[in-house]
Amino acid sequence: MTPRDPVTMPAPQGPTPEAYAAFDLLPTMVALVHIDGRPVFVNAAFETVLGLSRRSVLRGSLFEWFIEPEVIRDTVAAVARNEFAISRFEGQLRRPPGAPGEPLPAHVVVTQTDMPDVVLVELLEIEQQTRQDREERALDQAQATKELLRNLAHEIKNPLGGIRGAAQLLQMELESKELTEYTQVIIHEADRLQALVDRLLAPHRKPHLVGDVNIHEVCERVRSLILAEFPRGLKVVRDYDASIPEFRGDREQLIQAVLNIARNAAEALAERIAAGDACIRFKTRVARQVTIGKQRYRLALELHISDNGPGIPESIRDRIFYPLVSGREGGSGLGLTLAQTFVQQHMGTIECESVPGNTEFKILIPLP
Numbered sequence: 518m519t520p521r522d523p524v525t526m527p528a529p530q531g532p533t534p535e536a537y538a539a540f541d542l543l544p545t546m547v548a549l550v551h552i553d554g555r556p557v558f559v560n561a562a563f564e565t566v567l568g569l570s571r572r573s574v575l576r577g578s579l580f581e582w583f584i585e586p587e588v589i590r591d592t593v594a595a596v597a598r599n600e601f602a603i604s605r606f607e608g609q610l611r612r613p614p615g616a617p618g619e620p621l622p623a624h625v626v627v628t629q630t631d632m633p634d635v636v637l638v639e640l641l642e643i644e645q646q647t648r649q650d651r652e653e654r655a656l657d658q659a660q661a662t663k664e665l666l667r668n669l670a671h672e673i674k675n676p677l678g679g680i681r682g683a684a685q686l687l688q689m690e691l692e693s694k695e696l697t698e699y700t701q702v703i704i705h706e707a708d709r710l711q712a713l714v715d716r717l718l719a720p721h722r723k724p725h726l727v728g729d730v731n732i733h734e735v736c737e738r739v740r741s742l743i744l745a746e747f748p749r750g751l752k753v754v755r756d757y758d759a760s761i762p763e764f765r766g767d768r769e770q771l772i773q774a775v776l777n778i779a780r781n782a783a784e785a786l787a788e789r790i791a792a793g794d795a796c797i798r799f800k801t802r803v804a805r806q807v808t809i810g811k812q813r814y815r816l817a818l819e820l821h822i823s824d825n826g827p828g829i830p831e832s833i834r835d836r837i838f839y840p841l842v843s844g845r846e847g848g849s850g851l852g853l854t855l856a857q858t859f860v861q862q863h864m865g866t867i868e869c870e871s872v873p874g875n876t877e878f879k880i881l882i883p884l885p
Contacts, residue, residue: 544808546623546640549630552597554578554590557635562806566621566642568613579638584609584620589627589638596627596636603628610640670714677714681707726863730766732818733757736799739775743797747783750790756800761818764884766863774859774867775822777852778878782824785876789826798823809866809881816884817865823877834871 540547540560549557559574567574567582580586580593585608592604604627609620623640630637681704688700740753782797789795800821807817829837836842840854860867865882 542813544806544813548579548638549635550579550593550638552594552634552636554580554593565806567610582611584611589625592625592627593636593638596629597634599629608640673710674714677707677710681711726765726767728766728768729763730768730771731763732761732771732801732820735768735771735775736801736820738772739779740799742776743779743783746780747790750793751783751786751795751797754796754798756798758801758803761801761803762884764818764882766882767859770859770862774856774880775820777856778822781852782822782826782876785826786824796825803884804881807881807883809864809883812864814883818880818882818884820880820882821877822880823875825874826876828873828876829869829871837869838867
């Protein structure tokens, strides 16, 4: 018996499915299973991951969705017989018939219930668990970075003003044009450092989450700016989901965040722009039942910004959101740091996947 040949089984007696409606709010896959493998109930996450309706899943045996059905069978039996109150193991779920992709690795937890011969099976996608851990580390790192930058910027800003003022006074006293050139250098470099300090302090401005933001207006604004800066050899493709609602946010901050990512992409595409086949893609979608950090959201905006450039160097791939880390000569290394900060101030998260020929940033922001 396999998922390709489901066997219809009578459902065991017990409470009605309405009694389990709360399970549909969970981000993890949850199933109530009889000792012989007959599902009593599977939640919405189970349907979403498998890509099948709940009715289809309930028609067969849950055991046969596993690559090693004997492991889940023995574990369910042992927990149902009260040999263990709870048992865990690493398993692999089969993909539905005709669905592409490798088996889905999952951390499986089997727990007792108060119903005879029925246990609760919870499956947490290992990829999802890894992503959540990565998000939490990114949030901790971002917070530490903010404090470091704030302290560093303030320590630099105060003496910098004194240096510039002293150089101006000295320039007024000097009569030699050759000597005033040196004071001009001091003033110019002090202004440049001042601008850098202002950029370091910029993320600490609280966002003005008072307006309704249309993400497609943000993307269109960034698109026009990028095409004006790179008028030849660059194509910006749009793939929008028009059903995405507006949300409360800071439009200018989001424009800056998306622009920083898109400009980095365009600069990385220099060779392809010269060849005339450079492409940046904006794609928007609605994600459902999304966990960002430790908060669960019913709906979230999913914005993908991808390019067909050479990819991010492997040596900095894990550090691209750190301040002063840049993959190109002359870069300040602040663009992605600011983008991450602005997105996080909207309770969102930003991720990046990069291989040669395709780099993709994904922004998630909760929707009302």
